[in-house]
Amino acid sequence: MAAAALTHVPLREGLELIIQDFRPTGEMTLRFSREASALHFGYMLKGRVHTVIDQGRRRFFNSPNLAGRGGVLFLPHTISQGHYQAGDHVLGLSVDVSPRLFGQLAEDISPALPDQLRDLVKGARSSNGFVLPATITAPMNAVLRDILAIRRDSPCAGLFTEAKVLELLGLQMEQFIESHRHAGPARAMDRADRAGLRRVLEMLGANLHDQPSLLDMAREAGMSHGKLNICFKQAYGVTVFEWLRQARLDRARELLGAGCSIAEAALLAGFCDQSHLNRCFKRRFGLTPGQYLRARRG
The missing domain is CATH 1.10.10.60 (Homeodomain-like)
Structure with a gap:
């Protein structure tokens, strides 16, 4: 079905990198469930995938995910399906961070974060989850490319990768802080x-x-x-x-x-x-x- 699949790169406890790099030879659907409550940072560099996320009987998300876009998701107890087109080269990178580790990393900046992330730092985890859309900026794109260029057989690959992953998370938090700072009062959506x-x-x-x-x-x-x-x-x-x-x-x-x-x-x-x-x-x-x-x- 595809030339390659998913590569999981465990880093420190509560931190994992996942690289998605393949070209389906036919239409393909990947399905997986999320029972654990990891915070998921996802970025598409090439291709597109139509993502459907269900939480019980509730359709939480149903939208195409296109190159140049990213997002931060907290989706416990959900089932996700990614629909891929034949021949489309898909290149994506994501980082899973445990809420505990995220709380340690973001504790000092939590007052400036969007409400959903601030609540997560405080330990108030919504069972409903959330999705925060993001755009891949030029500095973020450079870091993503650096991560992909790291030689996995290098004895220092883990150290280099973790440093770049933390840099990526920092850039993403900076983007959210700037957006949150300039946004007006949020309107509650039903x-x-x-x-x-x-x-x-x-x-x-x-x-x-x-x-x-x-x-x-x-x-x-x-x-x-x-x-x-x-x-x-x-x-x-x-x-x-x-x-x-x-x-x-x-x-x-x-x-x-x-x-x-x-x-x-x-x-x-x-x-x-x-x-x-x-x-x-x-x-x-x-x-x-x-x-x-x-x-x-x-």
């Missing part, structure tokens, strides 16, 4: 709000090439467009249209990797024209599509 946001995500994912209007999305979510903007940013860390732009860029990169021309990738991913894709692609990935293709060819 179950209907969260279900509406999931429907909007599915709507966006199915219409990358034909952008739905904000009014259509608000109707799908069952809320006003103003409320949709506030709730979407609160839940996913970006606005609706920032999410759509990032998803289109990820799709364009996938199409280029699959052999499409730049003009074809621009059209199929929903960009106005090739020059529009060029500008957005370079802003996001640091390379133009042409430079990206030349780098892939080596």
Whole structure:
């Protein structure tokens, strides 16, 4: 089914690195359950996976996970399924941290953290769990690449890996602290709000090439467009249209990797024209599509 699977790298007690690097030869679903209450830091570097997470009879999460995105999850007593497309090179990295170790690492900064993480540091663990979306910044991407480049047969591999993993966690906490500092008072979302946001995500994912209007999305979510903007940013860390732009860029990169021309990738991913894709692609990935293709060819 795949050229490789998951690599587990235990570090200190309560800290484990997991590397996901494979290319399914056919459509594939990975299923696993979480009974333990580890805090999960996950990052996608290549490919995409559609993730479904169920907690008992409750559908906790149902959304595509695209390259360039990450998140921190605390999901005890859940069953997760990842759906992968044939031929799609998937490269992801995640870190599992026990709540006890996280409390020790984050004790001094806990007052500045988002409520969910602050409560975890204090030992108040919600049985419902939570998901905090994140974006892979340039410094985080550099650390992720450093981790992947460490030679596993080196006698100091464990030491180097743990140092880089802790650096990654520090960068992620810094991102959350900055977002939390500049955010206004959080608006409490109920179950209907969260279900509406999931429907909007599915709507966006199915219409990358034909952008739905904000009014259509608000109707799908069952809320006003103003409320949709506030709730979407609160839940996913970006606005609706920032999410759509990032998803289109990820799709364009996938199409280029699959052999499409730049003009074809621009059209199929929903960009106005090739020059529009060029500008957005370079802003996001640091390379133009042409430079990206030349780098892939080596």
